Amino acid sequence: MLLHRILRPSTARRLGSWVLLGSVCVLAASLAFVVFKAQSAVKAQRGDSLTALANASASAVAARTVGVEMAARVVAAAIGRRLDNPEFIEDMLADTVVMHPDIVGVAAAFEPDAVAQVHSLYAPFYTQKGDATVRRDLAEDSTPYRETDWYRHASACESGCWGGIFHSQSRDQVLINYGVPIRDATKQIVGVVNVDVLQRWLQSVVDSARPSPASFAFLLSETGQTLADAKPERVGTPIFQWTGLAGAPEVAAIARRMMAGETGAAEYFSPTLGIPVRTFFTPVPGSRWSLAIVVPYSTYVRDSQRLFFIAVAVGSAGLAALGLFVFLSVRRLLAPLAQLAVNADHIARGDLGFRLDPPRRTDEVGRLTLSFVRMRDELKQHIADLTEATAARERLQRELEIAQHIQESMLPKNRFIGLGAYPFELQAILRPARVVGGDLYSYYVSEGRLCFLIGDVSDKGIPAALFMARTITKANLRSAAAEEPQNLLQQLNTDLCMRNDDCMFVTLLCGILDLATGRLSLASAGHDAPIRVAGGHATEIEVETSAPLGLYPDTMFVGSEAQLAPGESVVLYTDGVTEALDPDGALYGEQRLLDVVARCDSDPAETVAAVVADVAKFTRDAAQSDDLTLLVLRWHGAAAVERSLTLEIGAQLAQVAAMLDRVEEWLAGHTINAELRGDVRVALEELLVNAVDYGFPQGGEGAHLQTLLTLAAGALHVEFTDNGIAHDPFARPPPDLDVDRDDREAGGLGVFLVTQLASEYQYRREGDCNRVDLRFVAKSVLQTGERPHEPASPD
């Protein structure tokens, strides 16, 4: 989990890493550059100081050699002037060896006969021996002095030359000699002055030129002879004969540069020391000697190495501090971003209640946080608005549904399916395009007349629905009293023109059918003419029409007459049928309607279903554009109701059987088979027993149960009414037949039998009465054969 958190992609970590990486690169590069430069400078400074040390040492050597040289030259010059005075020469030499601290021996050697009063060879030599001065004449030596190296060397040089190192056996000293030629008045060389100095004082200078214990210095003559060296055994040896230099050819090169009088430095690996060394060399002023200082390379670069380590340490510490700073500052700067990311997750999950700290700064992150908070708040507000709007819409929807229910309840309930007490059948349907609509229909039977009407309010939706409610309420009030349809329209028009500021109007077709004669009176207020269907032919009935209701108070309405023959139908419709649109915008049209009603000239319920199905097929999946209403009425002729039986009893069980027997007898008399007689008897018994048992809890006083049987158009219609308490037997759900037979309630079985035996059933409350209509279809009535009977299987 922790690893997962660490490895989770984080802007802060990436930013920090990149900044740190960049800083490391820049810092390392600049540090390397500075260190390189400083190291060079330190090296150069170190080289300079070592060179200066070499120079100083060389000067120290020179300071003393110059003194010796000057003394020797002065002695030589003085002697050259006083060749005539041997005493002077002797005194001069003796004084020199006494007085000059560096000179341990001085000799003057002459060509033969160069000095007055002295014949032949003459070479007095004074040396310091303790506090005493010793004189010796070199002419007395076994080796003639004019043949010695030092004499020839000195007489050959112009103004004085340093000789080499030599070991004086007589004095047991290591010495260096300096010779100067003696010139007479004619500048002819007549002899030499030779002074000896101890090699030791050179050695002391060389020994003091040691910048570190591991370093050393040496002095080289112009011939490559080692005049002084830290190693005493080398003294007097030519540098080229130093032992152990086979592995360092650089040394010979350095020696040659030194002998050439150059100043410089060179590095080589010293085989004797086993380490790399650096040599600084410089000539001794006033002579042809050269002094060299050899230091181990490590000593030479020690400061620069220390500098490097210091730089690395300082750089590392700086980087660590930088990293910490970057980490902390990035985290601090980007902390609000991390919080935003977490809260964005909250929003994604739909949780808007989180707390967000207000930003401390107004930088991008701060502005982002502010925007985020604003977004969250607006989202909250938006959701709240949406919830409210949804609630409002649902409330409106509920109200519309209630309105729809109210509107539906304004339409007549009794459908007159099948033939009952009246010789006609009637079926109507109203389908609003929206939840509520402006179409209407109504019918009413009174005193042998059927009054019916169909209407269409201008506009759609709620305004139309309100006007429809007004219209149908007025129509129901007026229709009972109206003798002729035009009278009804006249009265309705007067009513609707009042307080109609919005100029709503309604087209209406009203008809009154005399049930005995089939005489049909019609009046139209701007509505489509009805259709008569007779013997498979459909034609329009011509009706004189006037202006729609609600527009002009002075409109006059004229009635029309038509005569129906038994079995003929009348179809009333609104333009929702004929003006139904298919997806391409084509109209359904009147002809299609005429065709379909002509084709199915049977009972009204089937006609209505056929028209609705045909319209639906035509419009396919196009939205219904207008309210659709259809009313089909079929008159069977007065004779149709003659085959009927009306029976009435009180609320006593004893009378029930008698009534049932009477019914069965009547049915048998009308050639109804035994099976259907049984079905009718069971159904009727259940209704009668229910009414007797439960309909009159206050006692059966004044109760009457009435049964009306009608045989017509191949169907048996049973109409049962009782004046008991209101009770819809079909409201109860059917019994659950799947529970164990022996456990279930016996109640409800009777009504269930009724619903199963009758083809159609319907209950309604009419005034103080419960009315149940049952219909047994023609098929059952006419069949005389046995009911299909499956043999019981033993298993």
Added chain:
Amino acid sequence: MSLQVRIEPAVAARITVRPAGKLDATSSQEFDSALNLVLAQVPHGGTLVFDLADLEYISSAGLRSLFRARKTMKANGGNSLIMQAQPQVRAVLDIVKAVPVNEVFRNVEELDAHLAEIQRKVVEGDIDS
């Protein structure tokens, strides 16, 4: 009187009730009284057979009588069977699913075969156990 009830004597713990006429709201109480007498006589685990050959009509009141008898028989460890139902009666019994299909028989032979089969199963069950 629209209903007559004939009760045949018990044979091997089987009593046959044979109502004739109409079994409806009017006659069901009378039928119930007759049944009560019969039910008292049926031995434990016995069989009550309704022979409906002569019953021409039944309504929900009659159904309730049959249900009551079935329930009593079952509580007493026995069972009740129906045979020779006429078309109208048979139709009503079918609609309310009054009895299982295998407990309704067309004639005495089917009924006897069914009872013999049950007897055989019981005997075999005893052997098996």
